[in-house]
Amino acid sequence: MYDLSKLIFNINHKKFYIRRLKLKDINNDYLSWFSETNSNYIESRATMKNKDNLIKYFKKQNLNTNVIFLGVFSKFEHEHIGNIKFEFTKNQKISTFGIFIGNKKFTGKGYGKIIINICCSYIKKKIGVVNFCLGVHKENTYALRLYRKIGFKIISKNFSAKTYLMKKVYN
Numbered sequence: 351m352y353d354l355s356k357l358i359f360n361i362n363h364k365k366f367y368i369r370r371l372k373l374k375d376i377n378n379d380y381l382s383w384f385s386e387t388n389s390n391y392i393e394s395r396a397t398m399k400n401k402d403n404l405i406k407y408f409k410k411q412n413l414n415t416n417v418i419f420l421g422v423f424s425k426f427e428h429e430h431i432g433n434i435k436f437e438f439t440k441n442q443k444i445s446t447f448g449i450f451i452g453n454k455k456f457t458g459k460g461y462g463k464i465i466i467n468i469c470c471s472y473i474k475k476k477i478g479v480v481n482f483c484l485g486v487h488k489e490n491t492y493a494l495r496l497y498r499k500i501g502f503k504i505i506s507k508n509f510s511a512k513t514y515l516m517k518k519v520y521n
Contacts, residue, residue, distance in 0.1 A: 352477045371421040376405050383452030431456045444481040474520045483517045
């Protein structure tokens with residue numbers, strides 16, 4: 351098994367870069383994302399009421415040896431655009447993930463598709479994981495359309511929670 355703590359995650363794209371999220375990235379701008387309407391479908395939204403809760407969440411994720419918690423930053427302004435978090439099964443055969451482009455200046459510009467594909471391909475190359483899953487609220491039509499466009503398929507539906515489980519195999 352791969353030691354995830356040793357995985358160096360510095361990915362550069364012409365418009366942004368992706369690296370591990372750091373404590374210094376947890377600020378009031380980041381906190382404001384959770385009060386915006388674009389965060390309605392974020393599972394942890396209810397607990398992100400203040401900066402202390404956000405810091406606790408960040409530290410908990412960083413202590414989890416099965417999690418890679420990444421920040422996405424604009425290349426030129428170095429603005430925090432969003433996050434993507436991968437959580438691996440113990441045997442590292444499957445990763446679930448979630449993505450959140452919280453900075454409104456960067457939503458609707460195609461970043462999500464690029465970020466997901468770059469990160470999943472990088473993880474496949476470095477660790478060998480090819481099975482990626484995510485949960486999405488059925489009313490989050492923008493995300494559903496994005497994930498389908500990338501090639502994710504619905505593999506199960508939870509009608510009481512109004513969520514779908516989607517999966518893609520990166521070959």
